Amino acid sequence: MSGIADRLRAALGARVHTDPETLAAHRRDYWARAEIADLTGHGPPPPAAVVRPESTEQVATVLRLCRDARVPVVPFGGGSGVCGGVESRPEVVVLSTRALDGLVTLDSRELRASFRAGTMGGDAERRVASEGLTIGHWPQSVELSTVGGWVATRAAGQFSTRYGSIEDLVLALEVVLPDGRILRSAETPRAAAGPDLRQWFMGSEGTLGVVTEVTFSLRPQPESRRLAAFHFPTLESGLEAIRRFIRVGWQPPVVRLYDERESRRQFAAQCPEGRCLLLLVHEGPTGAVTAEAAGVDALCRAEQGEPADPKAVEHWLEHRNQVPSFRELLERGLVVDTIEVAATWDRVSGLYRAVVASLRELPEVALASAHSSHSYRSGTNLYFTFAARVEDRTRMAAIYDECWRRTMRATHAAGGGIAHHHGIGRVRRAYLRDEIGDVGVALLRALKRSLDPDDLLNPGVLLPEPAANAP
């Protein structure tokens, strides 16, 4: 397989890397399961080469050369994905987008900014912030993920309840298709000109093309911000308050409701024991913020919400982007992960109870909790955290898989959606059929086959194995 590195080098010279450190750094993303594999000496092996194209044309060259050589290509952004969307094998080439870096154009009056896809999220946000603007997209990984990765994984940020998820923030995309052709979507506010082609690549997870440029529709930084917090007697009463204020049209950007376990664990100073804490951030023109805070306050009180110290929100704002070290936890014998799902309002409480109960049946599970962090007229997400004590490292992977299996199964049985904003990757691919059905899988497979007939772009991700059933 060294042949492909030579061929790439002939075309792209120093953009091609085969030194052991670079190869090792591109073996995988932040998936906890891969961390377990590494810990037990079964982690993914390094790729044949890492290539860091500097231009869209170079991306096209890489895809064409690898296609001609029948070599799989694994796109790699910030490496912060948590679903195993990136994993190398000795025969693949990893295409890092990180040299596609920086601002292309920024127009403050037009609220429009184009970044090359490998630009880190935090860098992009700071660049537009220097003009008084915001992208409005704040995933926990904002400092670890790229803007292209946001699109490829169909990301949602912490301020999504008002500002929307990535599909609501992208004005235009540039994508290199598996055969090297380049798609640039039109820069138009809205179109009825056939199906929206941008949507084909939002959530494609590197299987249908490589995103090379992202144009955002920005916002000005808000005139006002107000923080508020309430605690509720039950998760259900808190959910009911959210449902009611979203229903009438209030849209605080941040709406986070923690179950009593997470409230206790993270906000003991601001939330009485046994209560569920709701954090709110209101943003907008001052008059709108004042009206919204009053409207939301009344509906929270109507559901037995009691005001809590807004310092809880400040605390969260300060610490919100801390990412756990799975490695450190594993070394202490703790198998930990988070799993985000979604459900309509009528199903969310049952889903919560069922998942927590199913996880707790496992004797190893020491902790199973959740919060809601993205709400809609039709429902909300739940973001589960589980922790299992597993001293025997050889059993960690099996316990991890079982926790996932139980969460996916209980979610589907409760009528929920199995993936809210982290994507499918490898960890959910056997469950995708539960979400989109046999026909949905067949549709995705048909599109994949027509764009990438030899399955060379990020194989093994998103689409279930043909005829595979979920465990």
Added chain:
Amino acid sequence: MSGIADRLRAALGARVHTDPETLAAHRRDYWARAEIADLTGHGPPPPAAVVRPESTEQVATVLRLCRDARVPVVPFGGGSGVCGGVESRPEVVVLSTRALDGLVTLDSRELRASFRAGTMGGDAERRVASEGLTIGHWPQSVELSTVGGWVATRAAGQFSTRYGSIEDLVLALEVVLPDGRILRSAETPRAAAGPDLRQWFMGSEGTLGVVTEVTFSLRPQPESRRLAAFHFPTLESGLEAIRRFIRVGWQPPVVRLYDERESRRQFAAQCPEGRCLLLLVHEGPTGAVTAEAAGVDALCRAEQGEPADPKAVEHWLEHRNQVPSFRELLERGLVVDTIEVAATWDRVSGLYRAVVASLRELPEVALASAHSSHSYRSGTNLYFTFAARVEDRTRMAAIYDECWRRTMRATHAAGGGIAHHHGIGRVRRAYLRDEIGDVGVALLRALKRSLDPDDLLNPGVLLPEPAANAP
């Protein structure tokens, strides 16, 4: 071709119609060009049969039977499309969705309603209104179009500036694919589970499947509504006011700015001559409406807007769904149509001037005007109206085509998007390449080929002829 009617009848009995009246009523939609053809005796001939399936399974049966017989199928909803998305030939079967009628489920607490695709828009809205709810989608054709047609054409309604277009209102879809398989999307508030499959069918214009059921994410009817109007010295100053109030986060559902010609023609009583009228409807919780009306008022005055009598808004609300009779106008020697396009803020004034100037170069053109009716952070739409005096009926089609050609060409040259909410149909298919590029057309064609390899579902619509260039 009578064979297909017999075969359909064997399976579907009385759901199959071959009487001349029914066939004649399903020859075409509301496209002005087809009306001209009818007037001059060259209108589309009736189809081989009209079939009105009563169930999703019957739709699948029709598609399978026609596929086996290699007979093209033309889906037909309300027939109110204005782009030639429906046109029959003697060898096709028209599939009317009108017997797929009525509510499937409605859950007021969940803000969720499912309608069968042939339900008329006005009936659907009245059904949810009886529970104090609204779909929030108000196309001019609301009483003439079906909910499935809204999806297939990627429609936008008059209240879209706050409530969004059809892609923002649909929670779930059921679609029968060209080979009879049935796709049902998950009822989940949001997912990162691969590309959003609903989007493949929004704007597919009957070429990729037949929409059979639409589930909406509803809203309660707003607590308050306030009407306001301003007139501006120029179209540009009015556009600037809109840009500024959208920018800071105000979102009146209705934001309509008329150029001086349309202001004069439609609102002479409320708008001084030479000024451009802006109509606004604010909706929401009372506190939000009060804050928004004040915020928008200040920004309109800052751009030389002067308050106008809000009776102009009442007048518009009362008359907004009146649809012109192209036939009557043609018989008076007037070739009339509307063309909606879109552009980013920096391009919209230039686009407006260029289109109007290009249309006026034609000696026959007696009127060329526009209004903006759907605004976004990134730009707005323009809705042009043209009228040409053509006494010689044999010249009407050529003049009509030339007006369209000039509008499409000037829009593209000014950097605008060629279709805001009416779709592509037949009238724009030669121009689609300008909007989505060669690669975009190739992508759509690849998907079409993989779902409908024999091009049997609504052939001749949306996709340009292979290798065709726009005139």
